[in-house]
Amino acid sequence: MSFLHTQESYSMNLTTVKEATTIILNNSVNFGIEEVDFINSVGRVLKEDIVADRDFPPFNRVSMDGIAIAEEAFNKGIRSFKIEGIQAAGSPQLTLKNTNNCIEAMTGAMLPINSDVVIQYELLEIKDGFATVNLDTVKSFQNIHKKGLDRKQNDVLIPKNTLISAAEIGVFATVGKSKVKVAKQPKVIIVSTGNELVEVSETPAEYQIRRSNVYTLVSLLENLQIKADTAHILDDKKTLETKIASFLNEYDVLLFSGAVSKGKFDFIPEVLDNLDVEKLFHKVKQRPGKPFWFGKKTVVERSRSAKTVFAFPGNPVSTFVSCLKYFYPWYNKSIGLNFENKQEAVLSEDFYFKPNLTYFLQVKLQQENGKLIATPIAGKGSGDLTNLVDSDAFLELPDDNSNFTKGQVFPLLTFR
Numbered sequence: 440m441s442f443l444h445t446q447e448s449y450s451m452n453l454t455t456v457k458e459a460t461t462i463i464l465n466n467s468v469n470f471g472i473e474e475v476d477f478i479n480s481v482g483r484v485l486k487e488d489i490v491a492d493r494d495f496p497p498f499n500r501v502s503m504d505g506i507a508i509a510e511e512a513f514n515k516g517i518r519s520f521k522i523e524g525i526q527a528a529g530s531p532q533l534t535l536k537n538t539n540n541c542i543e544a545m546t547g548a549m550l551p552i553n554s555d556v557v558i559q560y561e562l563l564e565i566k567d568g569f570a571t572v573n574l575d576t577v578k579s580f581q582n583i584h585k586k587g588l589d590r591k592q593n594d595v596l597i598p599k600n601t602l603i604s605a606a607e608i609g610v611f612a613t614v615g616k617s618k619v620k621v622a623k624q625p626k627v628i629i630v631s632t633g634n635e636l637v638e639v640s641e642t643p644a645e646y647q648i649r650r651s652n653v654y655t656l657v658s659l660l661e662n663l664q665i666k667a668d669t670a671h672i673l674d675d676k677k678t679l680e681t682k683i684a685s686f687l688n689e690y691d692v693l694l695f696s697g698a699v700s701k702g703k704f705d706f707i708p709e710v711l712d713n714l715d716v717e718k719l720f721h722k723v724k725q726r727p728g729k730p731f732w733f734g735k736k737t738v739v740e741r742s743r744s745a746k747t748v749f750a751f752p753g754n755p756v757s758t759f760v761s762c763l764k765y766f767y768p769w770y771n772k773s774i775g776l777n778f779e780n781k782q783e784a785v786l787s788e789d790f791y792f793k794p795n796l797t798y799f800l801q802v803k804l805q806q807e808n809g810k811l812i813a814t815p816i817a818g819k820g821s822g823d824l825t826n827l828v829d830s831d832a833f834l835e836l837p838d839d840n841s842n843f844t845k846g847q848v849f850p851l852l853t854f855r
């Protein structure tokens with residue numbers, strides 16, 4: 440019997456990208472809710488409905504500087520109105536005592552009682568205490584933003600599970616929400632492994648390189664407002680076991696980079712198994728990132744939920760794309776954001792990729808006639824991290840085809 444596997448039979452054992460995604464999304468974790476100052480909530484997910492504390496606008500609001508009159512007086516033929524007073528923004532509401540007269544009224548002010556039309560200064564002549572207009576008609580409530588026109592008191596202005604942007608901050612402020620409930624962030628640690636890795640500030644020996652993946656991951660998580668801790672562990676099984684055991688106690692999520700493939704020092708799957716972390720899959724039908732390992736440890740004690748482990752392959756592009764493809768949606772689902780990546784782009788040239796794997800093709804993006812065009816960026820494989828600098832995104836080419844043609848549209852994972 441031959442022990443050589445063909446490409447076909449080998450890729451049969453792999454979890455497909457679709458299956459991997461489903462498993463990951465089915466294992467999202469609720470991290471609970473916390474309250475933060477509204478001004479620090481951009482990028483977080485809202486966990487309460489924000490309701491209108493009053494009507495919007497809260498009163499009939501003048502929207503042009505001018506005079507407030509009674510429409511009835513105008514319709515009677517009056518064109519010259521005696522000025523009774525001035526209604527400023529920020530002052531209590533005045534009353535038009537004689538409805539044949541007018542009150543000067545400023546933008547943002549309450550509309551005076553007994554008036555229902557505002558005529559702007561540009562259409563008036565003011566002389567000797569009278570405002571004179573030369574108009575044939577006026578419309579009821581012209582230049583008045585009516586009370587409750589935008590929203591009514593107790594209307595839901597922002598539903599829960601909304602991703603907070605500057606637009607929401609203005610609404611929190613206007614309804615007086617100085618604190619808001621948001622999805623709590625998981626405690627995350629990003630761990631690199633490998634004897635070949637040295638710190639950024641160090642000068643590597645000939646056989647070493649600097650530790651870069653951890654910092655890429657830190658930045659990718661900062662995009663999600665997650666502040667992750669980091670650690671490095673040498674390729675020693677005992678040390679790995681001790682340290683990872685303590686990380687499993689302390690953190691909700693562990694992200695690894697490296698040591699998940701077939702090497703003599705790729706200890707991560709074995710160590711995780713020894714620590715009772717359940718493997719949900721290992722090896723995905725994709726390139727880069729094939730040796731990706733994903734699992735969880737269910738915690739029974741108290742109210743604590745499962746610990747989730749993403750062990751990304753060590754090659755820098757593998758780690759990068761796997762974080763975008765798997766960690767991002769898992770996290771969005773966990774915090775209750777119903778976010779589906781619907782971004783797509785058009786392939787700018789024919790592309791050939793033989794293996795039976797989903798291929799995450801590095802591309803440069805460009806807008807053309809309202810369409811996003813993706814041009815392949817040739818690289819030297821998943822170890823070539825310098826190449827990412829020339830790219831904007833990955834185009835996801837499905838595993839059931841090898842010939843991809845110019846003009847075809849594919850899903851996109853952007854990072855800029």
Ligand SMILES: Nc1nc2c(c(=O)[nH]1)N[C@H]1C(S)=C(S)[C@@H](COP(=O)(O)OP(=O)(O)OC[C@H]3O[C@@H](n4cnc5c(N)ncnc54)[C@H](O)[C@@H]3O)O[C@H]1N2
Pocket residue numbers: 631632633635636648649650651652653696697698699700701702705727728729730751752753754755757821822
């Ligand atoms: N016999 C086989 N060998 C390999 C296979 C395979 O299927 N059979 N798969 C290859 C693929 S694909 C990948 S991807 C890598 C994955 O390797 P590991 O996850 O085991 O990662 P390491 O062996 O630790 O390192 C791989 C590579 O990446 C560099 N690395 C690791 N961590 C970092 C970091 N934090 N910053 C920068 N660079 C890092 C490391 O130095 C290695 O060069 O396995 C293939 N082999």
Ligand code: MOO
Pocket residue numbers: 725726727728729730752754756757820821822
């Ligand atoms: O999956 Mo590996 O990432 O091809 O190099």
Ligand SMILES: [Mg+2]
Pocket residue numbers: 697698699700701702705753
């Ligand atoms: Mg390895």
